[in-house]
Structures are given as C-alpha cells and as structure tokens.
Amino acid sequence: MREPSKHCWKSYDLIALYKKTIKKIQKEDKLQRFYFPPEVNCYWNTKLKAAARIILNGDNEPQRIEFNPTYFALFPQDLEKVMIHEVLHIKFPNHGASFKLHCKIYGGLLYSKNIERRKS
Numbered sequence: 001m002r003e004p005s006k007h008c009w010k011s012y013d014l015i016a017l018y019k020k021t022i023k024k025i026q027k028e029d030k031l032q033r034f035y036f037p038p039e040v041n042c043y044w045n046t047k048l049k050a051a052a053r054i055i056l057n058g059d060n061e062p063q064r065i066e067f068n069p070t071y072f073a074l075f076p077q078d079l080e081k082v083m084i085h086e087v088l089h090i091k092f093p094n095h096g097a098s099f100k101l102h103c104k105i106y107g108g109l110l111y112s113k114n115i116e117r118r119k120s
C-alpha cells in the first residue's frame, strides 16, 4: 500500500471543486430542476472512515462536505466523482433509485473503494 502524500491534499481547493461540480451538473440539467447553494464548506477530515460524507440539516441544506485524505491520497482519481456523489445528496439524501440514476447520469461514483485503515 502506498503512503498517502503529505503535500497534495492539504492545499487542494475543495470548495473550487464543489463550485465546478454544481456548474457541471446544472449545465447538463436540461430541465433546470436542480438548485444547489453556490458555496458549501468542504473539509478534509482525517478521522473519517468513509471516503467522504455530506452533513445536511433538517431542510436538506448542506452544512459541510468532508473528505478522507487517506482515501484520496490512494485514489486521487476518485475525487471529482465522489464530489458529484456528495453534491447529489443535496437533492437525494439517501441511496435510493433516484439517487443511483442521477449518479449514473452525472458520472458520480456510487460506491467508493474499501480502504483498510492501518494501525500505526
């Protein structure tokens, strides 16, 4: 297993990626059905077990999106696809049929890879 890079992830602009992702979805959204907040706080969370997660409040408004730096040091190519997955949760909070369909349409990753967390 490769060591996670110490340098790349901290400087990565997740909020810029969020903005790029919502723009891409809205451009392809022919019926203009989707509204996304123009900006959402995005953080690296070293304690996260999953690849990423979105925290929504009771009205399905996103509070923040968290990303696992260990995961993305191993699979940086998944970052954009996982961002699409998390952004779609703003519209579809669970992993039901509508979520899966839209994940497919917009190129989101449905399942992230399993990573084993090594004990140091």
Ligand SMILES: [Zn+2]
Binding pocket: 085, 089, 095
């Ligand atoms: Zn999900």
